[in-house]
Amino acid sequence: MRTVVVTDPPRADVDDAAALGGYGVATVHEALGRTGYLGPEFRPAWAGARAGGTAVTALCWPGDNLMIHVAVEQCRPGDVLVVATASPSTDGLFGELLATSLARRGVRGVVLACGLRDVADLREMAFPAWSRAVSAQGSVKATAGAVNVPVTLGNQVVHPGDVVLGDDDGVMVVPRGDVARALTASQARLEKEAASRAAFRDGELGLDRYGLRDRIEEFGIEYVPFAEERG
Numbered sequence: 001m002r003t004v005v006v007t008d009p010p011r012a013d014v015d016d017a018a019a020l021g022g023y024g025v026a027t028v029h030e031a032l033g034r035t036g037y038l039g040p041e042f043r044p045a046w047a048g049a050r051a052g053g054t055a056v057t058a059l060c061w062p063g064d065n066l067m068i069h070v071a072v073e074q075c076r077p078g079d080v081l082v083v084a085t086a087s088p089s090t091d092g093l094f095g096e097l098l099a100t101s102l103a104r105r106g107v108r109g110v111v112l113a114c115g116l117r118d119v120a121d122l123r124e125m126a127f128p129a130w131s132r133a134v135s136a137q138g139s140v141k142a143t144a145g146a147v148n149v150p151v152t153l154g155n156q157v158v159h160p161g162d163v164v165l166g167d168d169d170g171v172m173v174v175p176r177g178d179v180a181r182a183l184t185a186s187q188a189r190l191e192k193e194a195a196s197r198a199a200f201r202d203g204e205l206g207l208d209r210y211g212l213r214d215r216i217e218e219f220g221i222e223y224v225p226f227a228e229e230r231g
């Protein structure tokens with residue numbers, strides 16, 4: 001495993017990151033052509049958690065949180081800490097003490113490919129956290145890894161300085177170079193959905209609004225009265 005700490009990487013604008021967090025994962029993911037989603041196994045530690053920030057990455061040995069402690073020092077206000085492990089592990093590498101340290105540094109949340117613990121305290125602190133597991137299994141601090149190198153979580157690569165956002169729907173990454181496009185496209189999508197919502201409230205059907213009746217005809221889907229189908 002690489003043992004390197006990259007300091008002060010360029011990062012996306014932290015206000016843009018917060019704005020993307022406000023749009024939410026489903027909207028931004030759709031706006032960017034259904035890209036960036038880490039996958040459904042990344043779940044919030046508590047319902048209602050929401051954050052958008054710039055990634056500081058840590059690559060840890062499984063069962064070892066030494067590099068999380070190293071990464072905390074590299075975190076600046078507006079960041080989200082993103083933790084991967086060198087091989088799959090569900091151990092609880094993160095909890096309320098590390099969250100206390102991150103909150104003190106103005107960090108907006110944490111995303112872990114492994115486990116976390118102290119869920120009740122994280123909820124009480126309202127510290128946004130996502131992970132692939134909740135696990136009380138403790139960790140050692142024995143093996144060096146890396147900070148601020150590209151890491152893979154789920155099916156996505158996160159580079160330091162990318163925007164990472166999370167909410168009840170999961171977590172996604174927006175590459176630093178795509179942030180401006182993500183903001184414009186998310187706003188457009190929000191407006192489009194607001195118009196659809198108003199139409200659905202008025203009783204319009206998706207079949208008509210999205211022009212789906214032609215497609216149904218193309219498929220040759222038959223509408224059969226109940227009585228006829230039963231003979």
Ligand SMILES: O=C([O-])CC(=O)C(=O)O
Binds near residue numbers: 095097138
């Ligand atoms: O200390 C640890 O290893 C993880 C933890 O529980 C905390 O941060 O509170």
Ligand SMILES: [Mg+2]
Binds near residue numbers: 096118
């Ligand atoms: Mg703890």
